[in-house]
Amino acid sequence: MTPKKIISIAAIAIISGLIIYGFVLISQIFSSNTKFFEDEVYVHVPTDATYQQVLDSMAVYVTNVDRFEMVANKMNYPENVKSGRFLLTKGMNSYELVKSMRSNVPVKLAFNNQERVENLAGRVGSQIEADSVSLLNAFKDSVFLKENGFTEENVLAMFIPNTYEVYWNTSAVKFRDKMIKEYRNFWNEERVSKAKKQGFTAVEATVLASIVHKESVKKDERPRIAGVYLNRLRLGMPLQADPTVIYAKKKNDNDFNQVIKRVFYNDLFLNSPYNTYKVVGLPPGPIAMPDITALEAVLNPEKHDFIYFCASVDRFGYHEFAATLQEHNVNAKKYSNWINAQGVKR
Incomplete structure (x- = not known):
């Protein structure tokens, strides 16, 4: 065999080897490298996490960590680890996995x-x-x-x-x-202006909205309830809102996990800046986080002459409203009789 033939054969062998290596390399890079059964999972990388921490996290999700690491090194990922939340989808290859670990979701x-x-x-x-x-x-x-x-x-x-x-x-x-x-x-210019018309700052409007929010789960009723409280404030009356008493009890007890379904007469004398039976005006802060419908109810209240309201026994979740104390006492007696019949003690 001539030297030229030997060189040709060697060259062919080298080229074939490179092709095979390239094929193996490509198959390693672009073949599936996930082992989770869900369609997608999220990986959380803490702030200042090291590359090793990422590898430890990825071991749970990838079939072959070495293959992932080989691609990660070629893509300079170890020097560019990012913190955040990253989405992995089932069937991703190592290239896609590394790429995903650069896209904070x-x-x-x-x-x-x-x-x-x-x-x-x-x-x-x-x-x-x-x-x-x-x-x-x-x-x-x-x-x-x-x-x-x-x-x-x-x-x-x-x-x-x-x-x-x-x-x-x-x-x-x-x-x-x-x-x-x-x-x-x-709190844009329009909402601030509406709050000012009611005599409130944005924070004060939110405080009243928190009471309105707690008074009724019925969103369509909240503007009417807001109107009652605004009427009381204009008359210099205490708000006399039961949800503020409940909040005051929880705060005084330092126990916000307790469930209080009923306010009793003795509770109305509780010493607290949140007890609006004793303190005239608004409490010092919200008693809850009012949703937008409660906020809008305070900014766009229903105009009426109602001063009183109590829970309705005929329309669950709603209230009965009254302009006079005499009317209110009739409604309140009806509700008191009903709740006593239900055996609610707390």
Whole structure:
């Protein structure tokens, strides 16, 4: 065999080897490398996580970690680890997996109906990386409160119940700052003007809305209830709102997990700035997080002469309204008889 033939054969062997290696390499890169059964899963990479931490997390989801790591090295991923929430779909290959780990996917964060800012911090903390302690510290930061016209008692008014798009790795401070922007967007010139016509600031309107929200789950009734409270305020009457008494009891007991279905006569004398049977005017802060319908009810109340209302026994969830105490006493007696018959003790 001539030297030329030997060189040709060697060259062919090398080329064949390279082709085979290339085919193997490509098959490793572009063949499926997932082992989860769901259609999609999310991987959460904490802030300042190392590449090794990512590998440890990915081991749960990939069939061949070495193959993933080989592709990751070729794509310079180890030097460019990102924190956040990343979507993996069933059947992804190693190239797609690494690419996905570079695309932070937002969270649809939702909250509503929280009684206290502490509850809100827990609710938000369950949906993003920031924990409830760091969130609560950010919400109650004294400098932030002073700069934005809030107090620890009324800062819950800043949060407008909704669904927001945020990144999972959003810090507590950045989340808080997003919420103050959303608050300012909601309280536009038109809404601020409507609140002013009722004699309120945005925060004061939110405090009253929180009472309206707690008084009725029937959204179509809330403007009428708001009208009652506004009538009382104009007359210099106490609001005499049962939900404020319930809140005061929970706060005094330092137990917001208790369920209180009934307010008794002795409860009306409870010493608390939240007890609107004893204190004239608004309590120092919201007793809950009012939804937008309750806020709009305060800004657009029904105009009427009603001063009193109590729960209806004929229309569950609704109330009976009265312009005189005599009318109200008839309605109240009917309700009292009904609730006693139900055996409600607390």
